[in-house]
Amino acid sequence: MPTQETIIALATPSGTGAIAVIRISGRESFDLAAKHFRSVSGKNIGAQKSHTIHLGHIVDGEKVLDEVLASLFRGPHSYTGEDVVEISCHGSPYIQQEIIQLFIRSGCRMAQAGEFTLRAFLNGKMDLSQAEAVADLISSENAASHRIAMQQMRGGFSNEIKRLREELLNFASLIELELDFTEEDVEFANRQQFDQLLARIQLVLKRLIDSFALGNVIKNGIPVAIVGEPNVGKSTLLNALLSEERAIVSDIPGTTRDTIEDEISLDGIGFRFIDTAGIRETQDLVEGMGIQRTFEKIAKAQVILYLIDLPNFREQDKAFQSEIEKLQLNYPETPLIVVANKVDVLDDQDLQQIGLEMPEVLLLSAKNKTGIEELKSKLLEYVATGALRNNETIVTNSRHYNALLKALEEIEKVQWGMKNEITGDLLAIDIRQALYHFGEITGEISSDDLLGNIFANFCIGK
Helix, strand or coil, X not given: CCCCXXXXXXXXXXXXXXXXXXXXXXXXXXXXXXXXEEECCCCCHHXXXXXXXXXXXXXXXXXXXEEEEEEEECCCCCCXXXXXXXXXXXXXXXXXXHHHHHHHHCCCEECCCCHHXXXXXXXXXXXXHHHHHHHHHHHCCCHHHHHHHHHHHCCHHHHHHHHHHHHHHHHHHHHHHHHHHHHHCCCCCCHHHHHHHHHHHHHHHXXXXXXXXXXXXXXXXXXXXXXXXXXXXXXXXXHXXXXXXXXXXXXXXXXXXXXXXXXXXXXXXXXXXXXXXXXXXXXXXXXXXXXHHHHHHHHHCCEEEEEEEHHHCCCXXXXXXXXXXXXXXXXXXCCEEEEEECHHHCCHHHHHHHHHHCCCCEECECCCCECHHHHHXXXXXXXXXXXXXXXXXXXXXXXXXXXXXXXXXXXXXXXXXXXXXXXXXXXXXXXHHHHHHHHHHHCCCCCHHHHHHHHCXXXXXX
């Protein structure tokens, strides 16, 4: 992406709204704004101070396109580090496009996806992990993902990586300096302190790597598969959890032929519930395809809710137990919650007896929405939210995760080399590789292909 051109794009969502914001960035931003902006006070906008807002009209010759507010940000004190003008106009799609096309005819270029944030990165306004957090912040759909993105955008993660890299770089410099004095057998790097540093770096890297499991589910939502035999109330349970009629409910077994998904936020964590086709032997081709998809969704789920029909429990006890055992055998790593539905049709004596027989089973009525809050609390127990509450750094980006794994591998090679007293030149190779992977995260080491892949996922105007 050429960075010398002045770029323009709509910074607010396309479509009709009360207002729209059009962003212009580049060395000619103020000159172009002065050409087409007529201040109501008669001021020359190109001569005004940074961080000021001016009321006026956008004109194309003698034609007035709209009454607008122009916000001025002179570089380097702007989002991109360049001169930036933001035009707040009325939200008509026609007005938006007329203004954008006017500036394009005058010398602007339409911005590519993520180009404003790319320029912010190239101009040193943020590092690469902070730039990626901007995209995460825009796409955050719950309180937890928003909190993590904000922490990363403020530099929490990158500052931790930079500190480790700086300390490692200092020791690397001393070890490489020793290579110039091999004949004198001089040690500039204190090996005991270096061992302690490597152990600390290893500990931090392992903590960050382990946090990815939590970060990934927070970012993408936790998939929960609702499974069981036909007509046990899976669709009713989905509707109760979502507090809306999302799935069709019927007394006819096999109503759900395909999976139905929707997401809610519980205590700031996104849970994606998946209503599946009832598991049973069937000759119906379409229902059979639905059951096949059920098993595909179970394989991808991180929690399984197995629903049983409480009124028929005693008659089908062995069948229920067999299905539960199969699920535990086939998906040993996936937590399984057994939920007994339809408590509303039993009397208190029966419920008390069943509670004694099945203490681990959660009793509820999806129809009457009793026991739903207890189920939500049970689901939250499977999410390690302690790190989130303590504001610890949590990794959500798979690129960062892979770089951390590679950095840890190189650190462990250095530790092995220290233990086996290998020569400084070989140690230096592994240290350089670890530094390289640290630099990949913050963007101190990057390539055009990497930047292209990252910023291609941004929206236009950001």
